[in-house]
Amino acid sequence: MNEKLITTVIEFFKELFISNGMNNNLASILGVLLNCIIFIFAVTLLDIITRKFIVQGFKVFSNRSKNTYDDYLVKSNFPRYIAHYVPLTLSWYFIPFLFEDFPLIESALLKVVDIYLVVLSVLVIRSILRTTKNYLDKDQDYADKPLQSYLQVLMIFAWGIAIFFIANILTGFSAKSLTTLGAASAIILLIFKDTILGFVASIQVTVNDIVRIGDWITFSKYGADGHVTEINLATVRVQNFDNTFTTIPTYSLTADSFQNWRGMQESKGRRIKRSIYIKQNSVRFLSSEDIERLKNIQLIKPYIEHREKDVAKYNRQVEADKSLLINGKNQTNLGVFRKYADAFLHENPAINKDLFLMVRHLAPTDKGIPVEVFCFSYDKNWENYEHIQADIFDHLLAAVSYFDLEIFETPSGKDFKELVSLKD
Incomplete structure (x- = not known):
């Protein structure tokens, strides 16, 4: 023009x-x-x-x-x-x-x-x-990547450069001096301390694949137990199972310990690990009449018959005096029940038999003998998993009485009242 x-x-x-x-x-x-x-x-x-x-x-x-x-x-x-x-x-x-x-x-x-x-x-x-x-x-x-964190980091750099240009426009300030750069860096580090920590943590989280969007994590320190919905530069947002939201500092994912359930979600099963507490004085040796009665339980009939032959053979070899059950080898109602629980799990179509499966006794406690079930369900969905677990223990708790065992239960006030009334 x-x-x-x-x-x-x-x-x-x-x-x-x-x-x-x-x-x-x-x-x-x-x-x-x-x-x-x-x-x-x-x-x-x-x-x-x-x-x-x-x-x-x-x-x-x-x-x-x-x-x-x-x-x-x-x-x-x-x-x-x-x-x-x-x-x-x-x-x-x-x-x-x-x-x-x-x-x-x-x-x-x-x-x-x-x-x-x-x-x-x-x-x-x-x-x-x-x-x-x-x-x-x-x-x-890229659905599970913390893209928001990268966006925020790049924007911080963009605004940082913009601030230097604006300062130069207004005052003629030049950032070429090392002293000036050092002072400016110190101020930036002080102002953006949490941001820088979050930036470094975001890189570590991504590179080491610690957390992804959609992961189910449990972070007791912050009361978080749910799915990660957002990973930002400064915070990680978790939607808990009660639909509340918990905000966690991003750098806490690398500084503190938390539980990530992704391994379970990607595996072939979800672990079931729970115990039934058996009253200790209900454990006893099985008599021949008890053994004949328990043979009617189809799941353990082959085991009892096989075990009966082994016990009889051993007792004959050592010439055990069977006038007392304690002599020689004997089957116990707790041992047979444990074997029944094991057979029940192997027959359950909801349990993954390719993964570890075991029923064991733990050390006796003041609340009885723990009989622990350790196995993995095929279905990892929380609701279905709880139903499978409940069905297993519903059955085992109901089956205990067939083996003349009792579940330990701490006496209540009503129990003490009944005891006092009987004495009176």
């Missing part, structure tokens, strides 16, 4: 006022004011037209395009931000002509334009980053 022509147009009002006898300074001020009003109106109108043209054009293009990336660009206001560059460039070009007689105002306005240019550039970068994140969120390969 011809600079001489621009100067002539801008000087039109000033010359007009002077030709009508107005003071030169006052004519300059009024001329600038009128030119500013006209320029602001023109720039605003240009901004509206450009914005509508670019936004609508971009929408038409995205609707015709098969790629969804441009759709996310429209949603993140990328075309709107780009449209602002046209009037901004025009302002940057015309301000020196408008305020040629007022260098201080010209300098201040150019700094404002430069600052707005820096901020607008950051907004464009943010729009692109958000678009990329939203686009990758739909990809299964």
Whole structure:
């Protein structure tokens, strides 16, 4: 554009006022004011037209395009931000002509334009980053990755660079000096301590695959027990099973101990580990009559018959005096019950027999003898898993009485009352 022509147009009002006898300074001020009003109106109108043209054009293009990336660009206001560059460039070009007689105002306005240019550039970068994140969120390969953390880190860098540029625009400050950089770094470290910790933790979490979005974690320190719904630069959001949300600092995932159930979810079964407490004085040797009665239980009939032959053979070899059951080898009601529980689990179609399966006695306690069931269910869904576990122990608790065993139960107040009434 011809600079001489621009100067002539801008000087039109000033010359007009002077030709009508107005003071030169006052004519300059009024001329600038009128030119500013006209320029602001023109720039605003240009901004509206450009914005509508670019936004609508971009929408038409995205609707015709098969790629969804441009759709996310429209949603993140990328075309709107780009449209602002046209009037901004025009302002940057015309301000020196408008305020040629007022260098201080010209300098201040150019700094404002430069600052707005820096901020607008950051907004464009943010729009692109958000678009990329939203686009990758739909990809299964990135669904469990903490993309939000990466977005926040990049935005921190972008705003950090923008702040340095703005400081340079306002004060002429230069970050070339090592001393200046050291002081600035110390301030940044102090202000963004948690952010930096979160950034480092996010990298460790991703590289070491500690936590993914969708993982079920238990973090007792923070009262979290549920699925990870979001991983940010500073926090990890967990939706608990009561539908409440717990926020955990990201760096805590690397600094503290927590439980991640992903291994169970990816394995071939979910562990069942629970005990039944048997009253100790109900454990006894089995008589021949007891053995014949227990042979009616189909699951353990082959075991009892096989075990009976082994016991009889051993007792004959050692010439055991069987007038007392304690002599020689004998079967016990607890041992047979343990074998029954083992056979019951092997017959249960909900239990994975390819994984570890065991029924064992633990050390006697003041609450009885623990008979522990250790196995894995095929179904890992929490609700179904609890149903499977409940069905197993419902059956075993009901089966205990068939072996003349008793479940230990701490006496209640009612039991003591009944005891006192019997004595009376």
